[in-house]
Amino acid sequence: xxxxxxxxxxxxxxxxxxxxxxxxxxxxxxxxxxxxxxxxxxxxxxxxxxxxxxxxxxxxxxxxx
Numbered sequence: 631x632x633x634x635x636x637x638x639x640x641x642x643x644x645x646x647x648x649x650x651x652x653x654x655x656x657x658x659x660x661x662x663x664x665x666x667x668x669x670x671x672x673x674x675x676x677x678x679x680x681x682x683x684x685x686x687x688x689x690x691x692x693x694x695x
Contacts, residue, residue: 631671635663636693639685660693 631637638660661673664682671690675681 631663631666631687631690631692633663633666636695637661637663637671637673637690638693640689640691 638658641658659676661675661683663671664674665672669688670684670686672682672684673690675683
């Protein structure tokens with residue numbers, strides 16, 4: 631995962647989606663990685679407010695074109 635990748639949040643039966651309730655958007659929403667560090671990424675989400683959120687890399691998946 632690197633800056634500029636298109637990502638979405640992974641979903642499993644054990645995923646805690648309370649964070650998405652706060653965002654008031656679909657858990658399948660996509661975003662662009664704008665900053666990457668050891669275990670986390672800052673993601674600019676495609677939402678009406680263009681929110682920036684930080685996620686663990688393990689909780690994101692890269693969307694392949």
